[in-house]
Amino acid sequence: MRGVVFLAISFFTALVWGQGEIEYQNRTLKKALSKDGVSDFSHLSELKVADSLLQKHRIVGKFFEVTANAGKYKYIYTGRVNSCRAGGCSTSGETSDTGNGEYFDYFILFDEGKTVQIVKVFNYQATHGYEITARGWLKQFSGHDGSEPLQVNKNVDAISGATISVNAITEDVELKTDLLQRLKM
């Protein structure tokens, strides 16, 4: 069992490696945190996620807790989303594949109550769907706390020509918020 978990984690690490690693200490995050009074990454401590959860949800990213007593951001999730469904990719102007170049890295900043405050994409590599990086569009996720599901075309506006990325990030924000709320501190 442990061997399987190890393999799973190695596979996903390799997947990430093949694409270039996630830059956890990226400039965009630094700027967002410093606006909140958190001066650098030393005030972040990584939260351990149970192996079973890592494997089950194929998590490519990490959760952090802000240990400084600064502003409103208390938790961070930084991770990667592969923007293609396994087994086939649609092409509404978006050609994607499972793991070669179609992905983006983003982070979510949560407050003390584990409610989404800010979502920002800091590394967009996919060929289409770049419209999801627009700050105005990402504001839709603010206030999400898991009490209501996030649904494209319902409470999340779709973007014509960017169906895959829109669905991918919406799904991921919902999942990671749920996971954070289930994490034991």
Next chain:
Amino acid sequence: MKKGFLFLIVAMVTVLAYGQTGEEKTNVYTNAADNMLSNNNKLVVGGYGEVHYNQPLDADVKNNGKMDVHRVVMLLGYNFSDKTKFITELEFEHVKEVYVEQAFLQYELSRSVNLRGGLMLVPMGVVNEYHEPTTFNGVERPLNDKYIAPTTWREIGFGVTGNFIPASLKYQVYIMNGFNGYDGSANLGGKNGLRKGRQKGAESYISSPNFTGKVEYYGFRGLNVGLSGYFGKTQSTLYDGTDESDDAGLALADSSVVGVSMIGLDARYTLQGFQLRGQFYYSGLSNTEEYNEFTASEDGALNDLGSAMTGYYVEAAYDVLRSSKTEKQLMPFVRYSFLNTHFDVEDNISKNPAYKKNIITTGLTLKLTPGAVVKADMQFIKAGDQDEFSKTFNAGIGVMF
């Protein structure tokens, strides 16, 4: 040639289908596609298709309806590496006509600079780039995108495209061959505008380069605005073999050429279930007086290419299933379009009112899933020389995967 093509497509699709269910197949063709697929999924396959029913409605005259597999398209992409990819779009139109609509190699220098070369879509307007049936309302593509910006408009060239993400800007700039304006006979005229001049990468010829580009801004939530341009002279076979010092010969060739300056402005806005769309084109054509004289028919009747063409439309749609739990979307829409290939003409011809069209299209788009739509609409067209709107009922299915 066509049969071989069809066979190859069918073979690949069959192989892919079996490849995914994991069955053992011992025929020769399994190996080729299997190898491609097992190569870290570097091969990307997609496609789209539309089947249409068009029924003119007339109280006085009996009209047969038309049913057509308007297009079936396969999109193939291969990622040689993170930076190098090839994209091709293969199309079957009306079941029998085969076209290659895209075939280009892309190399990424950086996220904001990607080099592209090959057969590419001209970035004019929205529908030319995003022409899959699930991305627009109405069964047929908007008429502006038939007569003014002649979709599917694709030519061979090279250029640069990229995204400045912090600025929420996407740009494309290409240099390509132009429209085939004259190759022994005239291919441009008032009725179809520049449409019949498209070379489509099929043994195209180039007598002068044409430039095209587009800039898109998507910084405001739900809004995407684009500004496109296309500039250059149409091509002529008369330049071929003409001596550089042959002034008369060159002047003759020059009279078979028109200058094209086209701009397009488009906007798409989505807010809370409302989808608004607007498109505006303006084409300035120079030297049309000489062109129309040069390409006059044998009995002396001048050709009638306009010196300016214009077209625009505004469209609104709303998803009435937005507040219900279903994944399906049902969107009633209405679109008002105007186009005129004789917006302006030179003095030697007069404007033909038949080339001015007012079009109202209204109907429903039912999205069963994001990739499968059923559409129905009524289209009312009134040309400038008609008193009444002609009516056509359209219905169709569209898929994209």
